[in-house]
Amino acid sequence: xxxxxxxxxxxxxxxxxxxxxxxxxxxxxxxxxxxxxxxxxxxxxxxxxxxxxxxxxxxxxxxxxxxxxxxxxxxxxxxxxxxxxxxxxxxxxxxxxxxxxxxxxxxxxxxxxxxxxxxxxxxxxxxxxxxxxxxxxxxxxxxxxxxxxxxxxxxxxxxxxxxxxxxxxxxxxxxxxxxxxxxxxxxxxxxxxxxxxxxxxxxxxxxxxxxxxxx
Numbered sequence: 240x241x242x243x244x245x246x247x248x249x250x251x252x253x254x255x256x257x258x259x260x261x262x263x264x265x266x267x268x269x270x271x272x273x274x275x276x277x278x279x280x281x282x283x284x285x286x287x288x289x290x291x292x293x294x295x296x297x298x299x300x301x302x303x304x305x306x307x308x309x310x311x312x313x314x315x316x317x318x319x320x321x322x323x324x325x326x327x328x329x330x331x332x333x334x335x336x337x338x339x340x341x342x343x344x345x346x347x348x349x350x351x352x353x354x355x356x357x358x359x360x361x362x363x364x365x366x367x368x369x370x371x372x373x374x375x376x377x378x379x380x381x382x383x384x385x386x387x388x389x390x391x392x393x394x395x396x397x398x399x400x401x402x403x404x405x406x407x408x409x410x411x412x413x414x415x416x417x418x419x420x421x422x423x424x425x426x427x428x429x430x431x432x433x434x435x436x437x438x439x440x441x442x443x444x445x446x447x448x449x450x451x452x453x454x
Contacts, residue, residue, distance in 0.1 A: 242376060242379055243346065244345060244346050244349055244379060244383070245343075245344070245345045245346075245349065245353065245374065245379045245382075245383075246307075246311065246316075246342070246343075246344045246345070247341070247342060247343045247344070247372030247373055247374060248304075248341075248342050248372060248373050249323060249339050249340075249341055249342075249369070249372065249373075249395050250300055250301075250304050250339065250340055250341075250342050251300075251301065251337060251338070251339055252289060252298035252299065252300060252337060252338045252339060252340050253298060253299055253300075253301070253335075253337055254297070254298050254299075254335065254336045254337065255299070257333055257334060257335055257336065259297070260298075260327075260335060260336025260337070261336060262295060262297050263297060263298065263322075263325045263336050263338055263407075263408075264325065264336075264407060264408070266414075266415060266418045267291055267292070267293050267295065268291055268297055268322060268325070269322070269365075269411055269415045269418065269419065270322055270323065270324070270325075270364055270365060270367075270408050270409065270410050270411050270415075271321060271322065271361050271362065271364045271365035271411055272291065272292065272321065272322045273292075273319065273320070273321055273361065274289040274290060274291055274297075274320040274321070274322065274340065275289075275290040275320075276288065276289065276290070276308060276312075276318050276320055277290055277296075278305070278308075278309055278312065281302075284302050284305070284306060285302075285305045285306055285308075285309035286299055286300070286302065286305045287299060287300045287304065287305040287308045287309065289320055289322075289340060292422075298337075298338065298340075300340075304342070308342070308344070311344050314346075315346075315347055316344050316345060316346055316347065317344060317345050317346075317347060317350055317353065317354075318342075318344050319342070319343045319344065319357050320340045320341070320342055321340060321341045321343075321357070321360065321361050321364060322338065322339075322340055322364075322408075323338070323339040323340055323341050323364050323369065323409075324338050324339040324397060324398065324406065324408065324409050325337075325338040325406075325407045325408035325409075326338060326398065326400075326404055326405065326406050326407055327404070327405055327407055328403055328404040329403050329404075330402075330403035336407075338408075339397075339398070341360055341364065341372055342372075343356065343357040343360065343372055349383060351386060351387065352382060352383045352385070352386045352387035353382075353387060354387065355386060355387025355388055356382055356387035356389065357387075358387075359387070359388075359389075359390065360372060364410070365410060365411040366410060366411070367409055367410030368394070369394050369395040369396075369397055370390060370391045370393075370394060370395070371391045371393040371394060371395045372391070372395070373395075374391065378391060397409060
């Protein structure tokens with residue numbers, strides 16, 4: 240990292256176990272969610288962990304990125320991580336969950352612009368778009384001069400599903416949008432969503448009973 244103002248990347252995240260990784264599938268971890276980074280030490284090296292909005296430690300970065308982030312934290316930089324993708328690989332047995340997070344960091348004097356830029360990236364991720372955040376010096380200049388209200392011209396290519404790997408989440412789903420409204424205490428939307436979900440369940444039960452001749 241040569242620029243002393245900004246750092247950004249898409250980075251792989253790993254999970255501690257299959258059971259722990261399954262939490263990434265839940266509505267507590269939605270594409271576009273922001274995570275707090277905390278640090279501990281593993282085998283003498285820093286390890287950066289992603290903590291979700293509910294205080295759960297759901298994933299971690301690899302040692303090289305963890306070391307880099309720990310250095311930036313020591314410099315007083317602002318660190319951000321946003322969930323970008325969730326995947327599952329069943330090879331080797333018993334399989335494991337993994338994903339990607341967008342990392343956006345900056346020197347504190349650029350918080351205003353970088354907060355705005357990170358927010359726009361977050362909203363893009365929710366819609367399944369992947370704006371590039373690994374910016375060169377000229378792009379960083381343009382983003383800062385626009386106070387963060389700026390869009391990169393390049394997109395980041397998402398990992399592809401391959402043999403033994405399935406992409407579980409790459410954007411916010413309709414049901415997760417409902418969950419987000421509930422988080423924001425939009426009570427009307429939340430009630431309507433629950434009524435809809437209950438109605439779907441009732442119809443499924445009714446259809447099953449009809450199928451088996453109970454009704």
